[in-house]
Amino acid sequence: MKSFLGRLFPRGGKPEFGTPGPRVAGGELPARLFGVIAEFANAEDLLHAVHESRKEGYQVMEAYTPYPVEELNDAIGHGPSRVPVLVLLGGIVGALFGFGLQYWTSVVAYPLNIGGRPYNSWVSFIPITFECTILFAGLAAVLGMLVLNRLPMPYHPVFSVPRFHLASRDRFFLMILARDPRFRAGETFRFMETLGASHVSDVED
């Protein structure tokens, strides 16, 4: 069970999360580099940059786009989504809950003779079982999506990038994180400038 949950919600190793830096005496946090971000005009340039970065040996990166780009998730090396598993579990739990509720109340807790029907009138219990299946599966889809996306998250270092608000308009961003083993402060910055980006900037933690 632990390994299963661990696979669903792995700790660490996620490209989007930096570990907090060491605190310096005096309370002042040093300006720590979180990554380097490059801005592109379209999805093709972004995908090209992702492929080039992977070829260069970078592994820990994240891309930001104004609309879903299908190939991007695979190109960047994120695995398949775990939402479907959660939805399946939600549906199974919902079906068991729905039928169990009706069975227990109608057979065990409060048996009533309704027109001579058996206490376990399972045919009449199907509609509510179905509705509970949909309800639990649907909520699992929504909550699963939010949890797997680590939302809500009020602050993230990319929000401090001055042009990042354009990621919700028509610009495409690629960030290589400082946690990447291949990451070198100046070198990565210069590498990203060769990818055809319109802007490259540091992202501070």
Next chain:
Amino acid sequence: MQISDRPPVIAPGYTPGTVTDKISAVVLNKTPRWWYVAFGVSFIALQLLLISMAKLLVLGVGIWGVNIPVGWGLAIVNFVWWIGIGHAGTLISAILLLLRQTWRTSINRFAEAMTLFAVAAAGMFVLFHTGRQWLAVYWLFPYPNTMGLWPQFRSPLMWDVFAVSTYATISAVFWFVGLIPDLATLRDRSKSPVGKIVYGMLAMGWRGSARHWHNYEVASLLLAGLATPLVVSVHTVVSFDFAVGIVPGWHATIFPPYFVAGAIYSGFAMVMTLSIPLRKLFGLEDFITMRHLQNMAKIMLATGLIVAYGYAIEMFMAWYSGNQFEQYMMRNRILGPYGRIWFLLILCNILTPQLLWLRKVRNSVGMLFVISIVVNIGMWLERFVIVVTSLHRDFLPSSWDMYTPTRWDWAFFVGSLGLFFSLMFLFIRFLPVISIFEMRTIAKGVDPASADTKDMRGRA
């Protein structure tokens, strides 16, 4: 692939950037003057609902015209009418998504909002028709109460409670999930500090990363797959409320499919009634084009014909059953004291929509608007005919009686329109009426800077 002589789903010349600016401007610009007038009128009607509710809570359902034998009056007519209207929103957002109909993109957001508000209006009626609402809880919802009682799950009324509450919940989360990326867009565009904070909190930190989008896409597709059987089940269960009873005029196996078709029919009529003024007032004709109106007109025509088939089968079965009560019910429905309503229903629901066969009518915004309102009225009359004419003369002539709605019946109906339109006007003022991020995926096809011409789900 789009056939060239059809109007486009989006006017030419838009890029993801300009689409974003144009739709978010509707929310972020100054409130137009007409909005205050429209919201004000709806809000006054909403007050009428609150007054009627207070009156009903004090005096009971006796303020309505219901009595034996007609125990279900306008409250149930309005409930079925409202919940039916909701169905088009789910159909557009879920079924048309699964069928990869890209034209749904510009109407799905406000159609979903319409669903949500229509279900709110419908839920209000079922709650208030129970009479003593503060006691209704223990026989409607399974919770461990001090009396040790549990609901009776073999009753379609219990199925209805679960179907409608599940539908309301799933519609709400589906709608909210669809809004998240657009809330992030508004967070990034808003100039006012309040807007930034409120949209920012609602967007929950959405960044549009590759991981975000991937989980998001999978979740929305699964939700669409779940909502599709759900929406069919909801009106099926609503029809069971009637069909499982033995009352002539209700006890028919045609009811589930015929109710679902009628629900979609009235829902599309309402989407049309709302979208025609909306596109005009906000200048969104480039996004909600004639193509959308034509497609909706065709769906209305198709579902309207299914409804007509349902009426025909009801009549045929009444005759073919050889059952004198069924036969009398049908004769009474057409020639009895409520006969004029039946003829009006046929005029509104069956005859008028046949005009939609003509291309000229489908191309006329004015005609479509009028027909959509006529269909809305027709569908309301259909529920009135089903509920009232079946009940008022059943098996025992000694218990026959007439049902006349009182002014409080009508006050509830007008009030529910007020509730619906107040919520609708708040929605179109504060949230994007068209899904911005999905419009970007349509606009990118015409972006000269991009060679990618695939559709919104990334497939050619």
